[in-house]
Structure formats: C-alpha cells, structure tokens
Amino acid sequence: MKIRLLDIAHARSGDKGDTANIGVIARREEYYPLLVKYLSAERVRVHFAGIVLGRVERFELPNLGALNFLLHEALGGGGTRSLKNDAQGKTLGSAMLRMELDIEEQLIVRGDNDV
Amino acid sequence: MKERIRIASGQGFWGDLLTAPLDQVTKGEIDYLVMDYLAEVTMSILQKQRAKNPALGYARDLVPLMEQLLPLLVKKNIRVITNGGGVNPLACRDAIFAVARTLGISGLSIGVVLGDDILGRLGDLRGGGMPLKNMETGEDLGAVIDRVMSANVYFGAAPIVEALGRGAAIVITGRTTDTGLTLAPMVHEFGWKAGDWNRFAAGTVAGHILECGGQASGGNFSADWRAVPDLAHIGFPIAEASPDGSVAITKHRGTGGLVSVQTVKEQLLYEIGNPAEYITPDCIADFTTIQLSPDGPDRVLVRGVKGRPATDSYKVSMSYLDGYTAAGTLTYAWPDALEKGRAADEILRRRMQDLGLRFEEIRTEFLGYNSCHGPLAVPQGEVNEVVVRIGVRGKDRGAVERFGKEIAPLILTGPPSVTGFAGGRPKPSEVIAYWPALLPKSAVQPEVVVKTI
Numbered sequence: 162m163k164i165r166l167l168d169i170a171h172a173r174s175g176d177k178g179d180t181a182n183i184g185v186i187a188r189r190e191e192y193y194p195l196l197v198k199y200l201s202a203e204r205v206r207v208h209f210a211g212i213v214l215g216r217v218e219r220f221e222l223p224n225l226g227a228l229n230f231l232l233h234e235a236l237g238g239g240g241t242r243s244l245k246n247d248a249q250g251k252t253l254g255s256a257m258l259r260m261e262l263d264i265e266e267q268l269i270v271r272g273d274n275d276v
Numbered sequence: 277m278k279e280r281i282r283i284a285s286g287q288g289f290w291g292d293l294l295t296a297p298l299d300q301v302t303k304g305e306i307d308y309l310v311m312d313y314l315a316e317v318t319m320s321i322l323q324k325q326r327a328k329n330p331a332l333g334y335a336r337d338l339v340p341l342m343e344q345l346l347p348l349l350v351k352k353n354i355r356v357i358t359n360g361g362g363v364n365p366l367a368c369r370d371a372i373f374a375v376a377r378t379l380g381i382s383g384l385s386i387g388v389v390l391g392d393d394i395l396g397r398l399g400d401l402r403g404g405g406m407p408l409k410n411m412e413t414g415e416d417l418g419a420v421i422d423r424v425m426s427a428n429v430y431f432g433a434a435p436i437v438e439a440l441g442r443g444a445a446i447v448i449t450g451r452t453t454d455t456g457l458t459l460a461p462m463v464h465e466f467g468w469k470a471g472d473w474n475r476f477a478a479g480t481v482a483g484h485i486l487e488c489g490g491q492a493s494g495g496n497f498s499a500d501w502r503a504v505p506d507l508a509h510i511g512f513p514i515a516e517a518s519p520d521g522s523v524a525i526t527k528h529r530g531t532g533g534l535v536s537v538q539t540v541k542e543q544l545l546y547e548i549g550n551p552a553e554y555i556t557p558d559c560i561a562d563f564t565t566i567q568l569s570p571d572g573p574d575r576v577l578v579r580g581v582k583g584r585p586a587t588d589s590y591k592v593s594m595s596y597l598d599g600y601t602a603a604g605t606l607t608y609a610w611p612d613a614l615e616k617g618r619a620a621d622e623i624l625r626r627r628m629q630d631l632g633l634r635f636e637e638i639r640t641e642f643l644g645y646n647s648c649h650g651p652l653a654v655p656q657g658e659v660n661e662v663v664v665r666i667g668v669r670g671k672d673r674g675a676v677e678r679f680g681k682e683i684a685p686l687i688l689t690g691p692p693s694v695t696g697f698a699g700g701r702p703k704p705s706e707v708i709a710y711w712p713a714l715l716p717k718s719a720v721q722p723e724v725v726v727k728t729i
Contacts, residue, residue, distance in 0.1 A: 171500075172542075184541075186542065205534075210604060212650045212651065220550055221564070222563060225541050229551060236282055242669065244601060245639065245647070246647035247643050255498070259652055274500060274538060
C-alpha cells in the first residue's frame with residue numbers, strides 16, 4: 162500500500178554550514194521499523210534530487226523512534242553565502258514528509274500521534 | 277546541596293521574544309535564567325560594531341532587559357548566565373553595572389569569562405604550530421587569514437562554573453557553547469566533577485533542549501501544530517535538574533505552548549550530526565541513550581543519558597569576508613503570474629549578460645510556488661500571484677551593486693501587472709563565510725573576572 166511519510170512521521174530540520182539535518186520521528190512506536198526499513202539514505206537522496214548535491218548520511222535513534230539525516234551540500238553554500246530564501250533548510254523537514262512510500266505492510270494509518 | 281534546581285531558558289537567539297525572560301522570572305519560581313544570543317554570523321557583526329566603537333560589541337538588548345530584570349533578580353535571588361557578552365563581555369558588564377547604579381542596586385557581583393576571542397592571536401598560534409586548518413575541507417588558513425573578521429574558541433561550562441563558585445550573580449561570556457550555559461549551574465550546585473561523564477552528558481542534553489527557547493515548548497511543532505494552545509503567550513522551557521542527572525523539562529503553569537514527549541523529541545533532533553557523538557568542550561553526549569517519558573501535563577522526564585570523556589580540543593569558529601550578495605523581489609499578479617515572472621527573470625538575466633556582469637551564482641525562486649521545496653513543489657494550475665526573488669553573489673562589489681539597479685526598471689519595461697518594489701534598490705551585503713577549526717585545549721586558557729559593586 163502507498164502511504165505518505167507525513168502520515169507516519171513528523172520532522173524538524175536545520176543547518177550546519179552547507180549541510181542540512183532532518184530529524185524524522187515516528188508518530189507511533191510501531192511506525193519506527195517502517196522508517197528504518199523504507200527510509201534509506203539512498204531513498205532520501207533520490208527524493209531530494211536537484212536540492213541535495215552531496216551525500217546523504219543516516220543515523221538511527223531507536224530510543225526516540227527517530228532517524229537523523231545529514232544532507233551535504235544542500236543549502237546553496239549555507240550561511241550568508243546562500244541565495245536561497247530558505248538558506249537554513251528550515252522547510253526541508255516538511256519537504257521530506259512529502260515522500261510517498263510503497264510499503265508491503267498493511268497499516269491503518271490515521272495520521273495521529275503516540276503522546 | 278539543593279535537591280533540585282530550576283533552570284529557565286530566556287532567549288533562543290538574538291532577536292527572540294523580548295518578553296520571554298521577564299515571563300520566566302515573574303510567572304513562577306526559577307533559580308537560573310540562561311540566555312543564548314550568539315549565532316555564528318553574530319560574532320562578525322559584533323566585531324564590526326566594536327571596531328567602530330570600543331564600548332560596543334555585545335548583545336545590546338541585554339541593557340534594557342536588565343533595567344526590567346535586575347530588581348526582580350536581586351529580590352528573588354535568581355542568577356543569570358548569558359553569552360550575550362559577544363566580543364566585548366567587559367563592556368557588557370559595565371553597561372549592566374551602570375543600570376544597577378541607576379536603579380540604586382549595590383552588592384551586585386558580575387562574572388565575566390574572557391579568552392575566547394583569539395582574533396589577535398592567529399599569527400602567534402600558527403607560528404606556534406597550530407595550523408587552524410578548516411576541519412571540513414582541510415584547507416590551510418593562510419588562504420583567507422587576511423580576510424578573517426572574527427575568531428572565537430567555544431568554551432564550555434567550566435569557566436562559568438568558576439564564576440558561579442566565586443559568587444557571581446550574573447555571568448557574562450563571549451563565545452560559549454549554548455549547552456554549557458545550562459550545564460554550568462548543575463555542575464556548580466551539585467558538585468559534579470570532570471569524570472562524571474554521564475551527568476555532564478545529561479546536563480548537556482538539557483542544554484540542547486533549552487537552547488532554542490520556545491522550539492522545545494510548542495513552537496515550530498511539526499507533529500500537530502494545531503494542538504498547541506495559546507502560542508501568543510508561549511511559556512519557554514524550564515529544566516528541573518536533580519543531582520543524579522535526571523531532568524524534567526516543563527514550563528510555567530498558566531503559560532501557552534506545549535511540553536510533550538514529541539515537542540522535546542523534535543528539539544533533540546534539531547541541528548545535530550551523529551547522535552551518538554554530540555561533542556562539546558565538556559563531554560561527548562550519546563543521544564541514542566536518552567530516555568523520555570511523560571510526567572504529567574507539560575512535563576517530560578529525561579533520563580538514562582550516557583556520556584564519554586571530552587576531547588582535548590576546542591572548536592574554533594572564524595568568519596571571513598568572501599564577496600557580496602544582493603537579492604531583489606517583484607510581485608506578479610494573475611493572469612499568467614508565474615509565466616510573467618519567468619519572463620521577467622529571463623529579461624533581467626539577458627540585460628546583465630549584455631552589461632558583462634559576472635557572478636558566481638544567480639538564483640531565481642518563485643515565492644508562493646517553489647522557494648522552499650524546489651523541484652519537489654507540485655505545479656498547481658493558475659496561481660493568483662507570485663513573488664519573483666532573484667539573488668546574485670560575486671566577488672565584484674560593483675557588479676552586485678549594478679544588479680540592484682536592474683530590478684526596478686522591470687516595472688516599466690517588463691511584463692504587466694507587477695508591483696512590490698517599495699523597498700528600493702537592493703544593496704550589496706557582505707558574504708560572511710565560516711572557517712571551523714580545532715585548537716588543542718592547552719593553547720588557550722579561559723580567564724574569569726568577578727567584580728562586585
């Protein structure tokens with residue numbers, strides 16, 4: 162079945178130089194394995210084609226049900242060098258949540274939260 | 277030893293909600309107020325201000341704030357820790373002493389942390405075998421050293437702890453890590469020693485949660501922004517710390533906003549790299565060990581944090597001049613708003629080409645359409661209006677300035693139904709680039725000065 166990442170996760174993004182980070186957090190504990198399984202660094206790199214020019218790194222935080230992604234060369238040079246309206250990558254988290262995932266699991270997605 | 281202390285975040289950046297520090301002091305009980313003012317770009321701005329006037333170079337917002345706060349701080353015995361001293365913490369202290377005198381307050385002790393500003397020592401340090409290579413690219417500093425505008429070492433909690441130990445009611449620092457501001461009172465009150473890496477990491481994690489103010493208590497909350505009550509009166513986060521390193525994150529009762537496991541999770545993931553190695557001058561915190569649990573309304577427990585020994589280096593942040601940018605906007609209205617915006621962009625680029633203007637980059641974005649999500653933005657039929665934003669960057673200031681003079685003519689010499697040029701010609705602004713480097717801790721010593729009036 163097809164789901165939107167927005168339905169199973171929330172996100173926050175920010176900058177460090179020309180690298181953006183995006184924390185992707187499972188809305189419910191049982192969604193975290195789906196993130197681990199389907200949200201690979203490569204999948205994220207493809208999603209951000211044309212935005213991220215460098216590599217994508219992924220880190221797992223099972224304790225928070227979250228993944229952290231580093232998107233290198235994503236901010237047009239970063240800081241005051243960048244000509245982007247969103248030079249700090251603040252909206253890249255929501256851009257991530259646009260992603261559609263085709264998952265094998267059957268899921269009743271309600272878009273609601275754990276806590 | 278106190279059983280617990282309450283550390284309140286009063287500012288997440290220079291430009292944050294001006295009422296937040298006063299709310300933290302008046303709407304409930306706290307022991308410490310911590311305020312972060314310094315972003316990377318801030319240091320170079322402050323260096324420029326000090327170059328023009330030796331009495332400036334710090335976060336000037338602190339002065340009117342202290343006019344309001346000082347009597348309350350004294351009465352309630354609340355201590356303040358801030359990095360708002362910028363590149364001139366002594367001048368910041370003297371400005372606050374002047375406020376105290378005006379208010380008739382005496383017996384006030386202010387501690388100042390010095391030694392982070394190494395702008396005048398770069399040549400000596402390099403001569404002494406500290407290359408200060410760019411830690412991201414490996415380049416030698418020699419390439420930009422004549423353009424460096426600011427150079428600061430990130431100190432941690434240690435010098436603040438010393439100032440608190442010597443009785444400072446207010447501690448003013450220059451470049452200190454955001455997390456050190458929050459860790460310091462825990463180390464001071466609970467007597468933690470270097471080697472208590474788990475507790476240092478716990479205090480560091482609390483500092484990371486507090487360092488962006490309202491972003492931990494319902495601001496910028498992606499999971500369910502509609503569920504956050506009364507953001508107009510948002511309460512900034514408060515860390516209630518215990519000697520064992522456990523911390524409860526909360527906010528004052530009756531304030532707006534929300535503290536939940538999810539708001540805290542979002543802030544924990546903000547601007548981090550490898551979560552297992554969150555490196556500060558105080559310790560290495562492992563964010564993959566953090567355990568969060570709800571503990572009643574607007575209250576989250578943070579436990580289980582593991583830490584490792586600090587490294588033997590300080591991070592240095594330098595800024596240097598690297599050319600100029602300018603950006604201008606025009607607004608196009610229906611019909612064919614987007615198409616007309618694109619045509620205007622082409623006309624402008626052709627004119628700049630004819631003029632022989634060269635840039636490192638020209639970037640065009642359509643605000644309301646694709647400036648945030650770029651190629652991921654979904655095309656949506658006819659748009660009612662669009663703001664075209666064109667920016668240029670280059671080493672030639674004259675070319676960047678000329679670009680600014682080419683925007684306005686499009687109003688009378690480009691596609692129709694265009695407006696939104698009230699701001700005048702875009703002016704060139706300096707590109708301030710960063711040079712992150714490492715420096716052995718032995719090469720620089722923080723100095724703590726405590727003075728009482």
